[in-house]
Amino acid sequence: MKPRTFSRRSFFGAATGALAASFWADQDLEAAMQRVNQMSRPSDLKITDLRVAVVTKAPMTCPLIRIDTNQGISGFGEVRDGAHKNYALMLKSRLLGENPCNVDKIFRKIKQFGGHARQGGGVCGVEMALWDLAGKAYNVPVYQMLGGKFRDRIRLYADTTQSKDPKEFAQRLKDRVVKNGFTFLKMDLGVSLVEHIPGTVSRPLGTSSRDFYNTQHMFTGMELTEKGVAAMADYVAQVREVIGMEVPLAADHFGHIGVNSCIRLGKALEKYNMAWLEDMIPWQYAELLKKITDAVDIPILTGEDIYLKEDFVKLARMHAVDIVHPDLATSGGILETKKIGDLCQDYGVPMAMHFAGTPISFMANVHCAAATENFLVLEHHSVDIPWWEDLVHGDKPLVEKGFAKVPDKPGLGVTLNDEVVKQHLLEPGYFEPTPQWDQQRSNDRLWS
Secondary structure, three states, X not given: OOOOOOOHHHHHHHXXXXXXXXXXXXXXXXXXXXXXXXXXXXXXXXXXXXXXXXXXXXXXXXXXXXXXXXXXXXXXXXXXXXXXXXXXXXXXXXXXXXXXXXXXXXXXXXXXXXXXXXXXXXXXXXXXXXXXXXXXXXXXXXXXXXXXXXXXXXXEEEOOOXXXXXXXXXXXXXXXXXXXOOOOEEEEOOHHHOOOOOOOEEOOOOOOHHHHOOOOHHHOOOEEOHXXXXXXXXXXXXXHHHHOOOOOEEEEOOOOOOHHHHHHHHHHHHHHOOOOEEOOOOOOOHHHHHHHHHHOOOOEEEOOOOOOHHHHHHHHHHOOOOEEOOEHHHHOOHHHHHHHHHHHHOOOOOEEEEOOOOHHHHHHHHHHHHOOOOEEEEEEOOOOOOOOHHHEEOOOOOEEOOEEEOOOOOEOOOEEOHHHXXXXXXXXXXXXXXXXXXXXXXXXXXXX
């Protein structure tokens, strides 16, 4: 029989085991091991699966992503509100077998499958989940892997349900400050507020603003009259009378009006010290945006539909806008959005952040905002949804007095509350198997 040999390591391992057995009872040894930080082996981590579950009215339809690994660690991400889950599922075959800690490498592999607006949702949701996995693997919060944080709390702004009665709406805004502690506000200010008043809007006869939903602003023939501009400015004046001039007040959803109407309205609003005017025309028309920006002494802002950093840099370099406004679930995910902020900072342009979704995407935004120096404020679109925070486990409350605390737990810092999520599913099935998406379907290389 071959003699049994012992290495130095096995000898001391056996000796240690014998000592442990003599000094510790089995239950004591097990309890002690539970207190030991047994991190994963990041270099050996591999993606084995991607599954989805679709949450509804949080505040919108939000597909959640779960990426599983060979070491039992899972990471969570989220496709942008209103986008289809297939934007993420189509990426599964490109992810299997990859080490999720190589976030940037994988992102560069899959970013070609994203696009502006909701089309970027799958790539961004996967990128969030990869950062969550990497943070859990290395036992650090996501912001730390981005270079650390500039702030411990993230300032939030809250959208507020509109009313055609300016006094009623102003009271809702004031409640945001007094009851909820918000220090930054936003309102909708569109032609729908005044178009029922004769003489406020000119447009092709027999049409309404609803008829132009799918027509870009410059091609509708719809313009504000002098009376219409005055009526919209008076609405803001009445709001300011209630909330005061001190709190920042941004405005959005003006309607598909022409460039000249945007300029005339902007000039009329200057006296009310607006924080910004958002998406007055589509972002693609940079020269026209610059025309508005140069003419109006109120910050002009855009960006929630832009995918990847290049177009943000173009707008910042041209000074076509005063503030960029990426939606992390569209713009390319956590790292790409930080790059957007960093690059735009070189041109003196701050970054606000658009957000509407569940606490998963929210926490991705929180980590990015913490790690980006020129960050200004983050949107919170679910203030009035009582079960919104219940979707996850984590340090609660997630939002307190208009701020979000930056968590120090690994990854995104929250985990799904399965029981609550299941109560708010859009469709049957909860992270069901997706083997139909396992196979590669195309030659993805973009060069010859």
